[in-house]
Amino acid sequence: MSNKKLRVGIHGFGRIGRAVARINFERNAFELVAINDVNPDVDNLAYLLKYDSTYGRFKGEAKAEGNAIVINKDQRVHVFNADAPGSARWSDLGVDIVIDAAGRPVLPGELDRLKAQGVRHCIVTNETPLALPVKPVIVGVNHETVSVADFALSTVTCDANAFVPVMSLLQEKFGVDYGSLTTLHPWLGYQKLLDGRALPDSNPGHVPSTYVLGRSATQSLIPKTTSCIRASSLVLPWLEEAFVSVSYRVPTAIVSSADIVIKLSRPTDRATVIAAFEEAEKKQRYPVLCNSHEALVSVDFAGTECSAAVDHRWTSSRKAGQLKLILWYDNEWGYGSRVVDLVDHLAGLHG
Numbered sequence: 001m002s003n004k005k006l007r008v009g010i011h012g013f014g015r016i017g018r019a020v021a022r023i024n025f026e027r028n029a030f031e032l033v034a035i036n037d038v039n040p041d042v043d044n045l046a047y048l049l050k051y052d053s054t055y056g057r058f059k060g061e062a063k064a065e066g067n068a069i070v071i072n073k074d075q076r077v078h079v080f081n082a083d084a085p086g087s088a089r090w091s092d093l094g095v096d097i098v099i100d101a102a103g104r105p106v107l108p109g110e111l112d113r114l115k116a117q118g119v120r121h122c123i124v125t126n127e128t129p130l131a132l133p134v135k136p137v138i139v140g141v142n143h144e145t146v147s148v149a150d151f152a153l154s155t156v157t158c159d160a161n162a163f164v165p166v167m168s169l170l171q172e173k174f175g176v177d178y179g180s181l182t183t184l185h186p187w188l189g190y191q192k193l194l195d196g197r198a199l200p201d202s203n204p205g206h207v208p209s210t211y212v213l214g215r216s217a218t219q220s221l222i223p224k225t226t227s228c229i230r231a232s233s234l235v236l237p238w239l240e241e242a243f244v245s246v247s248y249r250v251p252t253a254i255v256s257s258a259d260i261v262i263k264l265s266r267p268t269d270r271a272t273v274i275a276a277f278e279e280a281e282k283k284q285r286y287p288v289l290c291n292s293h294e295a296l297v298s299v300d301f302a303g304t305e306c307s308a309a310v311d312h313r314w315t316s317s318r319k320a321g322q323l324k325l326i327l328w329y330d331n332e333w334g335y336g337s338r339v340v341d342l343v344d345h346l347a348g349l350h351g
């Protein structure tokens, strides 16, 4: 952990923005000095920070005071109400890093407006198109390639944060020929309680290829395509051709799972695979991979900070090289923890 705290602003104070704020409240990795949201109701933003149906009550005090949320009486977090990241006046607060968690398409002009305000980095909490000058970062796999000169960074997706470290390790230890990935992802805020129009409110540019995401989120397992392989191949390009995939939106509020079947290049036994994951957990700088041997269900992983917990009750292998793995990951808290790790890593680089 670096000594010098960077000053951070969060653009988009939704599930991920608030998870990052709460995680930082516990870890104190940076100074949260501002947030920006299209929601103009500061009382409502403070209320949403304070009470959370998934993670419970905020562990400190949080109170709206004019155009700020005051945390524990002495930490004043200014609240902007702009609809684009570059329109909030981050420079008034000396913001070093803007975390873009609004879920809107990233526009190069907006990145320029942030730079012009003296912001040193923008971290986007989603996969971004290859055409943009945004570096994809999976903490635990390629974060050490980040330099102070990298202005725009993306922490890609929660699924990629779970999948890439696992695949990176397996490729290094045993080689991976090909595989199949099925992710199970909880509902997201833009889905519907009852059947309706399939348009994500937080991502108006994105039209689902089918109408299934407009179906009641509470009543069905909803099969859909996943961006996980494409997003993961931004960091490990060999994954693109090696994997087939599918995803299900499942009627739960939190914690994703990945069901992976792989053909290893160098077949090995179950115990050797488990030992490789146990060793990786011990050696890592940030808590990216963890191992589980208990009889747990998805909700038991809520609030878990690792990017992927490998549930070794289901780890199995065959002599021909087949390997099956089940991962669990808190799609908000685990992912948000990596965003905080990346800020911590940048703080170390800036000294």
Ligand SMILES: NC(=O)c1ccc[n+]([C@@H]2O[C@H](COP(=O)([O-])OP(=O)(O)OC[C@H]3O[C@@H](n4cnc5c(N)ncnc54)[C@H](O)[C@@H]3O)[C@@H](O)[C@H]2O)c1
Binding pocket: 011, 012, 013, 014, 015, 016, 017, 036, 037, 038, 039, 082, 083, 084, 085, 101, 102, 103, 104, 125, 126, 156, 157, 158, 188, 189, 190, 202, 331, 332, 335
């Ligand atoms: N929820 C997850 O599991 C998860 C995991 C990893 C990454 N992500 C990504 O993080 C991003 C945010 O997801 P989320 O689940 O937190 O969404 P959310 O809808 O809960 O939060 C988005 C927030 O941004 C605000 N907002 C929207 N447009 C804005 C604008 N133009 N200007 C200012 N504020 C704006 C909204 O009012 C809301 O508070 C998305 O890109 C999503 O794909 C989500």
